[in-house]
Amino acid sequence: MLIIGEKLNSTIPLIRKAINEKDKALIQNLAQKQTEAGADYLDINTAMENEVDDMQWAIEAIHEVVDTPICIDSTNPAAIKRGLEVIQKGRTMINSISLEKNRCEEI
Numbered sequence: 001m002l003i004i005g006e007k008l009n010s011t012i013p014l015i016r017k018a019i020n021e022k023d024k025a026l027i028q029n030l031a032q033k034q035t036e037a038g039a040d041y042l043d044i045n046t047a048m049e050n051e052v053d054d055m056q057w058a059i060e061a062i063h064e065v066v067d068t069p070i071c072i073d074s075t076n077p078a079a080i081k082r083g084l085e086v087i088q089k090g091r092t093m094i095n096s097i098s099l100e101k102n103r104c105e106e107i
Helices: 013-020 024-036 051-063 077-086 101-106
Strands: 004-009 041-045 070-073 093-095
Touching (some): 004 013, 013 024, 013 051, 041 051, 051 077
Parallel strands (some): 004 041, 041 070
16 A cells, blocks of 8 residues: 655645745645655645646755655646656656546657
């Protein structure tokens, strides 16, 4: 069984605000707490106006404090690609891939 930390999701108002304001301390604190609680992966969702750049920012911020593998939670092929490009630690999981033909081909 894998435990996936789900607290770094932009649908949560506090996380949306932290990402918009680039509040690295809050994001890093949640990453550390989830890792300490036993998360095998940290799910990252940045589905907002700047999803692609925000995905990179969030992953880089998290990598500064934990080695926990990342689960990219996005249906946006560009955000998934950017996330995969910047992840440097551990294995990666992709969440929320739709089987829409154009999206699958892009990924």
